[in-house]
Structure formats: structure tokens, C-alpha cells
Amino acid sequence: MSVPSEGGASRDGYGNALLRLAENSDVVVLEADLGKSTKSCHFRSKYPERTFSLGIAEQNMMLVAAGLASSGKIPMASTFAIFTERGFEQIRNGIARPCLKAHICGSHGGIHTGSDGSSAQSIEDLAIYRTLPNMTIIHPADDISAEELTMQVVDLEGPSYMRTIRNKVPRSYSEETKNELKIGKGSLLRDGNDVVIICCGVMVSKSIDAAIILEKEGINAAVIDMHTIKPLDEQMLDLWSKKCRCIVTAEDHSIIGGLGSAIAEHNSRTNLVPMEMIGVKDRFGESGDSEELFKIMSMTTEDIVKAARKSISRK
Amino acid sequence: MRLKKYQKNWKASIAFTITSAISEYMPFNMGIVELEEMALRCRINIIKMIHKSQSGHPGGSLSAIDMIVGLYGTVLNIDTSNPNWKDRDRFIMSKGHASPAIYSILNEFGIINEKDFMSFRTLGSICQGHVDMKWTDGVDFSAGSLGMGLSFGLGCSFAAKLDNSQRNIWVMVGDGETQEGQLWEAIMAADFHSSGNLKLIVDRNGIQNDDFVSKQMEVGNLSKKIESFGWEVTEIDGHNMEEICGAIKWANDGQERPMAIIANTIKGKGVSYMENNPSFHGKAPNDEEYHIAMEELS
Ligand SMILES: Cc1ncc(C[n+]2csc(CCOP(=O)(O)OP(=O)(O)O)c2C)c(N)n1
Numbered sequence: 001m002s003v004p005s006e007g008g009a010s011r012d013g014y015g016n017a018l019l020r021l022a023e024n025s026d027v028v029v030l031e032a033d034l035g036k037s038t039k040s041c042h043f044r045s046k047y048p049e050r051t052f053s054l055g056i057a058e059q060n061m062m063l064v065a066a067g068l069a070s071s072g073k074i075p076m077a078s079t080f081a082i083f084t085e086r087g088f089e090q091i092r093n094g095i096a097r098p099c100l101k102a103h104i105c106g107s108h109g110g111i112h113t114g115s116d117g118s119s120a121q122s123i124e125d126l127a128i129y130r131t132l133p134n135m136t137i138i139h140p141a142d143d144i145s146a147e148e149l150t151m152q153v154v155d156l157e158g159p160s161y162m163r164t165i166r167n168k169v170p171r172s173y174s175e176e177t178k179n180e181l182k183i184g185k186g187s188l189l190r191d192g193n194d195v196v197i198i199c200c201g202v203m204v205s206k207s208i209d210a211a212i213i214l215e216k217e218g219i220n221a222a223v224i225d226m227h228t229i230k231p232l233d234e235q236m237l238d239l240w241s242k243k244c245r246c247i248v249t250a251e252d253h254s255i256i257g258g259l260g261s262a263i264a265e266h267n268s269r270t271n272l273v274p275m276e277m278i279g280v281k282d283r284f285g286e287s288g289d290s291e292e293l294f295k296i297m298s299m300t301t302e303d304i305v306k307a308a309r310k311s312i313s314r315k
Numbered sequence: 316m317r318l319k320k321y322q323k324n325w326k327a328s329i330a331f332t333i334t335s336a337i338s339e340y341m342p343f344n345m346g347i348v349e350l351e352e353m354a355l356r357c358r359i360n361i362i363k364m365i366h367k368s369q370s371g372h373p374g375g376s377l378s379a380i381d382m383i384v385g386l387y388g389t390v391l392n393i394d395t396s397n398p399n400w401k402d403r404d405r406f407i408m409s410k411g412h413a414s415p416a417i418y419s420i421l422n423e424f425g426i427i428n429e430k431d432f433m434s435f436r437t438l439g440s441i442c443q444g445h446v447d448m449k450w451t452d453g454v455d456f457s458a459g460s461l462g463m464g465l466s467f468g469l470g471c472s473f474a475a476k477l478d479n480s481q482r483n484i485w486v487m488v489g490d491g492e493t494q495e496g497q498l499w500e501a502i503m504a505a506d507f508h509s510s511g512n513l514k515l516i517v518d519r520n521g522i523q524n525d526d527f528v529s530k531q532m533e534v535g536n537l538s539k540k541i542e543s544f545g546w547e548v549t550e551i552d553g554h555n556m557e558e559i560c561g562a563i564k565w566a567n568d569g570q571e572r573p574m575a576i577i578a579n580t581i582k583g584k585g586v587s588y589m590e591n592n593p594s595f596h597g598k599a600p601n602d603e604e605y606h607i608a609m610e611e612l613s
Binding site: 028049050052053054055057059060061062063064065066067068069070071072073075089090093094097098099 | 401447448449455456457459460462463464466467468469470471472473474475477478496497500501503504507508
């Protein structure tokens with residue numbers, strides 16, 4: 001698999017954060033037989049008495065999380081993103097509706113998951129959870145930002161869903177820049193005034209690469225990591241769509257209902273600037289190497305570059 | 316091998332239940348007659364609120380109320396002046412459509428009042444259609460979607476253990492509800508985690524929404540099934556207050572294994588034309604029916 005040797009996978013950031021959060025004795029971990037994959041396994045080894053294995057039974061896990069949260073604990077429940085979806089109605093009625101502080105992490109999100117094929121590639125999780133009142137939806141770019149944002153999740157007043165990624169990607173954050181991360185605030189990773197690329201997850205490093213290519217053509221592209229899909233940082237959106245007057249969105253998720261949709265909804269109510277969307281175009285994935293899959297789905301760095309040119313031309 | 320430490324037979328403990336002086340495990344420690352009187356008042360209020368709102372679920376409220384009164388009137392450790400007391404026992408009404416039963420018992424214990432429950436199901440009422448912890452003090456779960464309550468209770472049971480608390484977690488489900496797969500996930504998990512502080516009551520009234528359970532999808536011998544998942548199980552007449560109190564004390568005391576009571580009940584119990592009648596699962600009585608019910612109950 002052609003993953004970069006340098007870089008980090010956001011699921012590792014989640015695992016590291018759980019270890020740091022363990023200092024708070026109310027933090028408990030719930031697993032559904034995928035702790036080695038979501039990386040809650042490190043917490044399990046150090047704090048077995050605070051780790052509950054619930055077997056391959058995701059619906060039960062969601063309500064166990066709710067019960068713990070109602071009793072003052074801070075449950076961190078994880079499985080693959082796709083399998084959290086089996087418990088969607090449980091999350092809806094059992095967690096989001098009573099606004100319990102239960103935090104769900106879905107790992108292996110997006111087609112980036114690769115060779116496992118379409119059954120394991122969630123391309124709709126952000127969309128479905130975004131529809132739930134009270135939920136905060138987060139999709140970090142790399143391990144460093146995933147760790148920082150997971151640390152902040154426990155301070156939220158309600159539940160959250162975080163999507164992490166299996167494979168390593170080039171890092172977009174460093175030990176210094178991570179301090180600027182804040183749930184609910186987009187992170188400006190690159191300044192520019194011709195087009196703003198708003199992205200999340202594995203598409204963040206690709207968007208930065210695209211901006212570097214565009215710069216050689218004399219195009220200044222701003223890049224915003226919109227790691228929090230909900231609540232959306234509308235203030236930042238307004239600021240940058242006014243400044244650049246055109247938008248590109250990029251996400252490893254269906255273009256129906258995800259980050260691009262959230263931004264389009266806001267854009268249609270406000271500044272109405274041209275917008276191009278990079279994402280999975282209403283199809284399922286298949287087995288293959290991440291980069292091969294991005295190629296057949298027109299989600300490569302070059303596709304972002306093209307989308308930027310097109311968005312600019314529509315001004 | 317599992318120790319069968321606790322008697323399966325509720326009768327062993329019943330003498331204690333009825334005659335014992337005030338015990339720390341029985342905060343309300345009411346006698347059988349008092350409990351029966353309370354259950355009757357609850358039945359009247361259940362019919363009143365459903366008739367007033369002209370919507371709601373009388374059948375499953377009337378089948379469940381004796382068990383609920385038996386529980387609240389004896390072992391359930393709550394603080395009526397502080398319903399959110401952290402160390403209270405939990406009562407999780409998983410069959411949340413039987414909310415009138417809950418509102419009627421909370422009224423008995425002064426946590427809500429008649430004005431509250433007579434606004435049942437109207438805009439802004441603290442008495443929502445299905446019980447909801449965000450709306451009503453004394454309600455421990457936001458129900459409405461069947462099959463979820465025992466899982467929630469399991470989470471509460473984990474939390475109680477982590478807190479080294481003696482609090483017990485009671486969950487009530489319907490027999491139709493046992494068709495939900497998630498319930499069996501929770502039953503299996505509670506055995507694995509030896510959740511002795513978790514207590515399940517199944518309201519076995521034999522009727523679900525559309526029809527009799529036997530016609531919709533018979534659930535069979537629930538005692539055997541739950542027992543085969545590693546639980547301690549006893550089966551009782553869910554309208555006999557002595558049996559109820561005995562079984563509740565039995566389940567309350569058993570702390571090694573998760574404990575289940577299968578309560579054989581009659582849907583609509585107490586109102587002749589509702590009894591064992593599937594059409595009164597989720598239908599309010601009209602004015603004439605209301606007067607008949609009031610006469611029968613008083
Ligand atoms: C998941 C789910 N499916 C369907 C319903 C609709 N519904 C409400 S009550 C009910 C029947 C419940 O039967 P049972 O569990 O036996 O309760 P009881 O007879 O005690 O009222 C149904 C199907 C629901 N509330 N939740």
C-alpha cells in the first residue's frame with residue numbers, strides 16, 4: 001500500500017488522546033470488537049477497569065454510552081464509521097435527543113480505507129449525523145489535530161461524532177500549530193485571495209498540495225481545514241467567501257450531505273459565490289489502493305486544482 | 316460454574332417483605348393493602364389523563380402499574396424531594412408509551428401533581444407522550460423507541476459499579492419489545508459483565524401493537540430464554556401484590572447475577588372492556604367508556 005512513510009493517521013491521534021484523557025477518572029471507553037483498529041486498545045491495556053467490551057453489538061453500545069453519560073461518566077465509544085451507522089437511530093433517540101455527553105468515534109471513514117472495499121467505506125456518516133440536533137461533528141486531518149480535537153471533545157455540552165482515518169497522510173499540523181485548533185472554528189492553513197479551498201480529513205493535505213500547484217500558475221488559493229462540520233464556522237465562511245469570491249470544497253465523503261453540502265446551504269442563504277465540490281459523486285466505493293480510488297473518483301490533487309480554476313472562471 | 320446463591324423462589328423472601336420493620340433497603344416499605352390502594356388510584360389517574368388528552372396507551376399502562384407500584388412502594392431508593400439525587404436507584408421505563416403509569420406513580424410520590432399529568436401530551440407539558448428524562452423530574456430515561464432501555468440500564472449499572480455505589484438499576488420492557496434484537500444484545504452483555512445490580516421486569520401481557528404476541532411473532536418461553544443467557548429468572552402473577560413484592564425483594568437482593576422477573580399480566584387490567592383487548596393498546600376511551608371505567612375502578 002502506497003501510504004507515505006512520514007505522516008500520521010488520525011485514528012492514532014484519537015488513541016493517544018484517550019490515554020491523556022484517562023487522567024479524568026470519569027472517562028470510560030466502550031468497544032465493539034474493533035479497539036485494535038480504532039486505537040482505543042491502548043486505553044484498554046492501561047485502564048482495563050474503565051474499558052467495557054460489548055462485543056459486536058453496536059446498537060447496545062450506543063445506549064450503554066447513554067446510560068453511562070446519564071450517570072455522570074464521559075463515555076468514549078468507537079467502532080468503524082460504517083458500523084456506528086447501524087446504531088443511527090440509537091444515537092438519534094438515545095444520545096442526541098436527551099443531549100447526553102457521549103462521544104462516538106467512527107474510524108476508517110471514507111474511501112481512503114481502501115482495499116476492504118465498499119462495505120467498509122463510510123461515505124455518508126457526516127451527512128447522517130449532521131442532521132441530528134445537539135450533535136457536534138468533527139473530522140480531523142491528521143493524527144496531531146485528531147489528538148488535540150479529541151482532548152477538547154470532553155468539554156462539549158452535548159454529544160459528538162468524530163470520524164477518523166485508517167491510513168497515514170502527510171501532516172498538516174505541527175506541535176506548534178495544533179494549539180490554534182478549536183472545535184467549531186475553521187483553521188486557516190494557507191492565505192490567498194483568488195479562491196478558498198475548504199476541506200476536511202484526508203483532503204486537507206491534498207488541498208495544500210493543490211494550492212502550491214496553483215501558486216505556480218499565479219493563483220493564490222486560501223486553504224481552510226473545516227474540521228468541525230457542525231456547528232459550521234459561518235463567520236469564517238462569510239469572511240473568506242467575500243474575500244476570495246469563489247469556493248472549492250473537498251472531502252472524502254459523498255457530495256450529498258457532507259461538508260460541501262453544509263457550505264452550499266450556507267452559501268445559498270448568504271453570499272452566493274461560485275462553488276465547486278470535490279467528493280464521492282453518488283456512488284459506492286470498491287476495493288483498491290486509496291490513491292487509485294481517488295483517481296477513478298476524480299478526487300486527486302489535480303482534480304482540486306481543476307476545480308479551483310473552474311470556480312475562478314465562474315466568478 | 317455459577318453459584319446459585321439466590322433462591323429462585325420469591326416465596327422464600329415474602330414473609331420478610333410483608334412483616335419486616337423499616338429496612339434501609341425498603342425506603343417506602345408499604346404494606347400490601349396500601350400498595351393495592353395506591354395501584355387503584357394510579358389506575359384511575361391513568362384513565363383520567365388518557366381520556367382528557369384523547370390519546371395515549373391505556374393497555375400497557377394498566378398491565379404494568381401493579382409492578383411499578385410494588386417497586387416504588389417498597390425497595391426503590393429515591394429521594395422524592397430531590398429526584399435527581401445521584402445515588403438514587405434508577406427506574407428505566409423502556410416501554411415508554413406506558414408513560415401514564417409513570418406519571419401516575421410520580422404523582423403518588425409528590426414529584427409531579429395532578430395539573431401536570433392532566434396536561435399529558437399537550438404543548439409544553441412536562442408529561443410528554445413518551446417518558447422523557449429531559450422533560451420530567453423523576454424520569455430516568457428518554458424512551459419511545461422500543462428495545463433500548465436495557466442497554467441504557469446496563470450503562471447505568473456500569474457507572475454504579477465504577478462509583479462503588481449500592482444503587483440498583485431497574486428496567487421494564489414489554490413482551491412485544493423482546494422481539495427487538497438489541498434487547499438480547501444487552502441481556503448477553505449483562506451476563507458477561509456480571510451486572511448483578513441490573514434488574515429486568517418483563518410485562519408479559521401477551522399483546523403488542525397490532526395484535527396478540529402469539530399472532531404477531533410469538534416470543535415463547537421468556538424465562539427459559541433469559542435464563543439460558545445466564546440470568547436469574549423468576550416468573551410471577553404481575554397483578555398479585557404479594558407475589559410482586561416477593562419477587563421484587565428477591566431481585567433487589569440478588570447481586571451476583573443480573574435478575575429478571577417475568578410478570579404475567581393482563582393488558583388493560585382493571586377496566587373490563589380493555590382487558591386482553593388489543594384495540595386498547597393505544598386508544599383513548601370515549602366519554603361513555605370513560606364513565607364505565609371510572610365506575611369499575613371506584
Ligand atoms: C422500535 C419501535 N418500533 C415500533 C414502535 C411502535 N410501538 C409502540 S408500542 C408497540 C407495541 C409494544 O408492545 P409491548 O412491548 O408488548 O408493550 P405493551 O403491550 O406492554 O404496551 C409498538 C410496536 C416503537 N415505539 N419502537
